[in-house]
Amino acid sequence: MKVCVVGLGYIGLPTALSMAGAGVDVIGVDYNKELLATLNAGKVSFEEEGLEELFSKALKNGIEFTDIYPKVDYYVIAVPTPYEKHNKKVDASYVVKAVESVLEVCEDGAVIIIESTISPGTIDKFIRPVVAEKKVHLVHAPERIIPGNMIYELLHNSRTVGADDKEVGERVKALYETFCQGEIVLTDIRTAEMTKVVENTFRDINIAFANELAKICRSADMDVYEVIKIANRHPRVNILSPGPGVGGHCISVDPWFLVGDYPGLANIILAARKINDSMPEFVLKRTYQVMKKHNLKDVTRVGFYGLTYKEDVDDVRESPTLQMIESMEKHLAHGVKVFDPFIKDDLVENQYQDFDKFLNDIDLIVIMVAHSHIKENMDRLKDMVVLDTRHVCMLPGTHRI
Numbered sequence: 001m002k003v004c005v006v007g008l009g010y011i012g013l014p015t016a017l018s019m020a021g022a023g024v025d026v027i028g029v030d031y032n033k034e035l036l037a038t039l040n041a042g043k044v045s046f047e048e049e050g051l052e053e054l055f056s057k058a059l060k061n062g063i064e065f066t067d068i069y070p071k072v073d074y075y076v077i078a079v080p081t082p083y084e085k086h087n088k089k090v091d092a093s094y095v096v097k098a099v100e101s102v103l104e105v106c107e108d109g110a111v112i113i114i115e116s117t118i119s120p121g122t123i124d125k126f127i128r129p130v131v132a133e134k135k136v137h138l139v140h141a142p143e144r145i146i147p148g149n150m151i152y153e154l155l156h157n158s159r160t161v162g163a164d165d166k167e168v169g170e171r172v173k174a175l176y177e178t179f180c181q182g183e184i185v186l187t188d189i190r191t192a193e194m195t196k197v198v199e200n201t202f203r204d205i206n207i208a209f210a211n212e213l214a215k216i217c218r219s220a221d222m223d224v225y226e227v228i229k230i231a232n233r234h235p236r237v238n239i240l241s242p243g244p245g246v247g248g249h250c251i252s253v254d255p256w257f258l259v260g261d262y263p264g265l266a267n268i269i270l271a272a273r274k275i276n277d278s279m280p281e282f283v284l285k286r287t288y289q290v291m292k293k294h295n296l297k298d299v300t301r302v303g304f305y306g307l308t309y310k311e312d313v314d315d316v317r318e319s320p321t322l323q324m325i326e327s328m329e330k331h332l333a334h335g336v337k338v339f340d341p342f343i344k345d346d347l348v349e350n351q352y353q354d355f356d357k358f359l360n361d362i363d364l365i366v367i368m369v370a371h372s373h374i375k376e377n378m379d380r381l382k383d384m385v386v387l388d389t390r391h392v393c394m395l396p397g398t399h400r401i
């Protein structure tokens with residue numbers, strides 16, 4: 001059995017390595033020559049626990065990386081599916097291009113497995129017309145792994161395999177079973193598409209509930225964390241944590257597909273999106289309140305800690321801090337300082353690479369991301385004003401959202 005994984009990013013690379021690690025004959029394809037050079041030099045392209053070990057194992061088992069599509073039995077497509085900002089609809093062009101490239105080389109009977117997240121109906125609308133001329137099988141096996149714990153989750157999570165044909169579904173199930181110990185559920189393609197988007201929407205709504213409670217408790221001058229802690233003692237209640245907003249490429253994006261396609265029906269979903277999107281602005285308001293309380297007037301003495309969308313990853317896509325900086329610029333508030341131990345390139349103005357210097361130059365620190373780094377350095381904040389949006393700083397006098 002020979003497999004080609006198309007797209008060697010956050011999802012494609014760990015997937016290709018897991019299959020190769022399990023002994024499957026794998027070729028990884030990507031058009032990014034720089035990325036191919038990195039991988040072919042024996043280096044991984046991003047940080048993720050366990051990725052390097054898996055990489056060595058896959059290399060030993062003969063995985064190859066190239067920009068030429070090979071002729072194989074199975075193609076796994078894991079290319080990006082961005083959404084169009086103006087209408088919030090999925091942009092399936094990368095998936096379509098990848099499928100077209102596969103069709104140029106594959107033989108009849110090949111199986112094309114789409115792992116990229118797509119909005120419900122995308123395969124019928126955009127992919128089927130492209131493959132109509134050829135006798136290939138389509139499958140949707142949406143990825144489900146969480147950045148920060150990808151390798152573990154690839155191995156243990158349950159998976160969904162949506163196929164037109166049960167026999168093909170069973171074969172793909174067997175392929176995934178080579179490395180995945182979780183239950184693999186077979187269904188049809190439309191159900192697989194919908195399920196994936198529903199999963200991320202569920203989480204978005206639950207985070208929005210926690211964020212709305214934070215706003216209510218702020219207005220009532222109450223401690224939302226205490227309320228949530230106590231409510232969660234109820235056996236059927238499990239409220240998530242409020243925060244500065246929802247970032248990443250998935251949870252803040254996928255619910256829009258449902259809003260875009262079912263505008264009159266997706267009401268809770270839309271409200272949740274709006275609440276989560278309002279959080280960076282809310283943190284900004286809290287920052288001004290805290291400044292006022294401590295008589296701090298100089299916005300250039302405020303430092304935002306964390307640029308990534310969540311803790312201990314190096315991914316800044318849709319990050320609340322970036323959203324907030326954008327919104328500050330609209331308010332003409334320039335000069336805030338920024339630091340993130342995971343971001344080695346300067347992405348924004350006044351970004352520091354040296355934590356000591358950063359702390360030296362600010363009076364108020366706003367914790368936007370709960371990296372382990374800040375948890376280990378909490379005592380360094382003893383003499384500062386702290387606004388903690390993640391509930392990780394227990395120093396007396398800490399302000400919260």
Ligand code: SAJ
Pocket residue numbers: 117143144145146147199200203207240241242243244245246247248249250251309310311
């Ligand atoms: N967040 C909160 N409060 C919480 C939990 C999260 O504010 O209680 C914030 C995070 O800080 C972050 C955002 O939400 O900004 C999303 O983070 P996350 O860790 O919940 O999820 P992602 O985006 O890293 O990964 C999600 C996962 N989906 C679900 O948990 C339903 C993952 O399983 C998917 O594979 C991934 O999306 C994807 O690619 O679709």
